Amino acid sequence: MSTRISVRGSSSWLKGVLSATGLAWKAGPDSVTLLTLLTVMAAVLPVGMAWLTKMTIDSIVVGDDVIPLAVALAVAGLLYGLVPNANRFLRAELERATGVLAQGRLYTAVNALPGLARFEDPAFLDRLRLASQFGGRTPAQLLDGTLGLFGGVLTISGLLGSLFTLYPLLAGVALTGTVPMLIAEIALARRRAALMWGLEPAQRREFFYGQLLSDAEAAKEVRLFGLGAFLRDRMLSERRQADVQRRRLDRRELLVQSVLAALAAAISGAGVVFVVAATTAGGLGVGDVSMFLLAMTGVQSGVAGLVAQAAGAHQQLLLFRHFQDVETVEPDLAAPERLTVTLPLQTAIELRDVWFRYSPEHPWILRGVNLVIPRGKAVALIGRNGSGKSTIVKLLCRFYDPERGSVFWDGTDIRMLDPAELRKRIGAVFQDFMAYHLSAAENIGLGDLSLMADQERIEEAARRAGVHDELSALPRGYDTLLTRIFADNADKDDPTTGVFLSGGQWQRVALARAMLGEDHDLLILDEPSSGLDAEAEHEIHVMLKEHRRGRTSLLISHRLGAVRDADSLVVLDGGQVVEQGTHDELMRKGGVYTRLFTLQASRYQGEQMEVG
Numbered sequence: 001m002s003t004r005i006s007v008r009g010s011s012s013w014l015k016g017v018l019s020a021t022g023l024a025w026k027a028g029p030d031s032v033t034l035l036t037l038l039t040v041m042a043a044v045l046p047v048g049m050a051w052l053t054k055m056t057i058d059s060i061v062v063g064d065d066v067i068p069l070a071v072a073l074a075v076a077g078l079l080y081g082l083v084p085n086a087n088r089f090l091r092a093e094l095e096r097a098t099g100v101l102a103q104g105r106l107y108t109a110v111n112a113l114p115g116l117a118r119f120e121d122p123a124f125l126d127r128l129r130l131a132s133q134f135g136g137r138t139p140a141q142l143l144d145g146t147l148g149l150f151g152g153v154l155t156i157s158g159l160l161g162s163l164f165t166l167y168p169l170l171a172g173v174a175l176t177g178t179v180p181m182l183i184a185e186i187a188l189a190r191r192r193a194a195l196m197w198g199l200e201p202a203q204r205r206e207f208f209y210g211q212l213l214s215d216a217e218a219a220k221e222v223r224l225f226g227l228g229a230f231l232r233d234r235m236l237s238e239r240r241q242a243d244v245q246r247r248r249l250d251r252r253e254l255l256v257q258s259v260l261a262a263l264a265a266a267i268s269g270a271g272v273v274f275v276v277a278a279t280t281a282g283g284l285g286v287g288d289v290s291m292f293l294l295a296m297t298g299v300q301s302g303v304a305g306l307v308a309q310a311a312g313a314h315q316q317l318l319l320f321r322h323f324q325d326v327e328t329v330e331p332d333l334a335a336p337e338r339l340t341v342t343l344p345l346q347t348a349i350e351l352r353d354v355w356f357r358y359s360p361e362h363p364w365i366l367r368g369v370n371l372v373i374p375r376g377k378a379v380a381l382i383g384r385n386g387s388g389k390s391t392i393v394k395l396l397c398r399f400y401d402p403e404r405g406s407v408f409w410d411g412t413d414i415r416m417l418d419p420a421e422l423r424k425r426i427g428a429v430f431q432d433f434m435a436y437h438l439s440a441a442e443n444i445g446l447g448d449l450s451l452m453a454d455q456e457r458i459e460e461a462a463r464r465a466g467v468h469d470e471l472s473a474l475p476r477g478y479d480t481l482l483t484r485i486f487a488d489n490a491d492k493d494d495p496t497t498g499v500f501l502s503g504g505q506w507q508r509v510a511l512a513r514a515m516l517g518e519d520h521d522l523l524i525l526d527e528p529s530s531g532l533d534a535e536a537e538h539e540i541h542v543m544l545k546e547h548r549r550g551r552t553s554l555l556i557s558h559r560l561g562a563v564r565d566a567d568s569l570v571v572l573d574g575g576q577v578v579e580q581g582t583h584d585e586l587m588r589k590g591g592v593y594t595r596l597f598t599l600q601a602s603r604y605q606g607e608q609m610e611v612g
């Protein structure tokens with residue numbers, strides 16, 4: 001996807017307008033119809049009022065009955081005053097309706113992305129932020145702008161026509177003055193939209209520093225290392241650098257618009273001199289003078305409005321393109337022509353000569369990995385930090401595809417399977433599992449949405465993960481919020497409305513989430529006990545061993561004692577499998593595993609002796 005705001009052809013311009021107005025129509029057809037009617041009304045009223053004024057003055061001069069004209073003028077004036085308010089209300093209504101529709105469509109498109117790659121692409125994230133910010137607003141504004149343009153053209157044509165009947169030359173001059181205005185404002189709108197896009201990375205960084213300064217998790221390190229002023233200065237520096245660019249554009253706008261205003265004043269000044277001279281020479285009546293003055297100011301404010309509408313619509317369109325781009329973004333994982341049904345695991349999951357790197361710019365993480373996870377067996381992955389253990393987990397869940405080689409599910413390449421179906425068969429506790437700002441029950445229920453309301457099953461999962469007693473003892477039991485972020489204003493001072501769990505307790509909640517519901521064909525536990533104390537770790541491992549019995553599982557842990565009883569231990573190094581076998585086989589071999597295990601065991605014994 002291009003990260004640049006490009007100049008696109010008129011067909012794509014039209015496509016954008018049609019897509020945006022189509023969205024607005026779908027969201028609120030009644031509002032769109034009423035807005036159109038009101039726009040036409042607002043457009044013809046100034047022309048009608050100019051003529052009514054002229055006719056009223058002419059009638060006064062010749063002594064005719066002016067009451068009906070004056071009443072008509074008053075009614076027109078009243079409508080002229082009311083229409084903008086009704087317009088504003090309708091536009092807000094339409095914005096709300098399109099906002100909901102667009103946001104729904106946007107996040108449906110985001111949810112449809114099967115892999116993780118897009119979420120690691122900063123350009124995509126910038127586009128998504130702009131799309132989310134403006135996608136809902138732009139259709140209504142674009143429609144309003146387009147209708148406004150149409151109305152403006154209607155008003156200006158009416159007024160120019162009226163001017164033309166008086167002084168054809170002046171109508172021509174007034175019309176010529178609009179061209180540079182239009183060109184200049186469109187160019188400014190283009191720059192404004194490009195600037196917003198260009199400033200996204202700086203705004204993202206500014207937001208990041210701001211978040212750190214107010215984030216509860218970051219607060220510890222920010223205070224311990226005294227990072228507050230450093231982060232604040234970085235945040236302000238990002239803002240200042242962005243402001244330099246904003247100021248540059250504001251200056252350009254100031255200059256261009258001042259020149260345009262001077263041009264408009266010169267044109268209307270010249271017109272006034274002409275008309276006054278013509279009236280003194282006896283060529284025009286008093287009503288004609290009023291007509292001219294109203295028409296001239298009407299044309300000028302109409303043109304200014306028209307130009308602003310055109311520029312605004314253009315800018316909205318450029319921003320709306322981010323929404324279109326996200327909505328039509330290519331999936332990050334290739335889909336096969338025909339999907340194969342994902343059946344329960346019968347024999348094994350296998351990685352065959354898998355080569356993987358996160359992008360062509362990144363180094364190879366896996367270099368020809370071969371690995372078999374037989375059904376009903378527990379396989380443990382062991383290796384140094386960064387050796388690619390969690391990467392293998394991500395490939396098994398098909399968050400990415402290998403660059404070479406394949407992952408097979410009972411002999412079928414998982415590229416042939418529906419990722420959602422495949423993932424339903426896998427239960428996992430990731431190393432960086434989520435702590436949701438929701439209640440304890442919901443935090444577990446998310447593991448299987450169909451069981452969200454099944455308190456019994458949720459408690460059973462918590463019991464298996466060894467966290468039931470803690471959750472039951474919370475102020476509101478399982479309904480206690482595990483956060484204080486969403487405490488309502490009304491009960492924000494009530495300490496029972498939200499609590500904080502410890503790292504180990506969160507880990508058990510994540511474990512309960514993974515174990516809720518259907519028995520998964522594959523259970524992945526990426527460091528499931530790293531945050532637990534020794535006693536808790538022992539308990540969890542006894543429980544997990546029981547739970548895993550006869551089930552297929554992939555275990556990752558740096559604590560080798562915790563995985564020594566796995567059916568097969570696989571040691572990764574340099575992106576390759578360097579050793580594989582049972583604990584006893586690997587210990588006999590005297591290789592990497594023996595070294596690591598002996599090191600850990602001797603340390604542990606040392607600690608025991610010290611404690612003893």
Ligand SMILES: Nc1ncnc2c1ncn2[C@@H]1O[C@H](COP(=O)(O)OP(=O)(O)OP(=O)(O)O)[C@@H](O)[C@H]1O
Nearest residue numbers: 120358362365383384385386387388389390391392
């Ligand atoms: N999303 C990503 N984009 C780019 N590189 C990544 C990404 N995720 C991981 N890596 C890199 O891939 C390598 C392997 O990471 P991985 O998390 O698989 O290692 P690991 O063996 O699980 O490590 P640890 O024991 O520390 O958990 C690391 O060098 C890491 O920097």
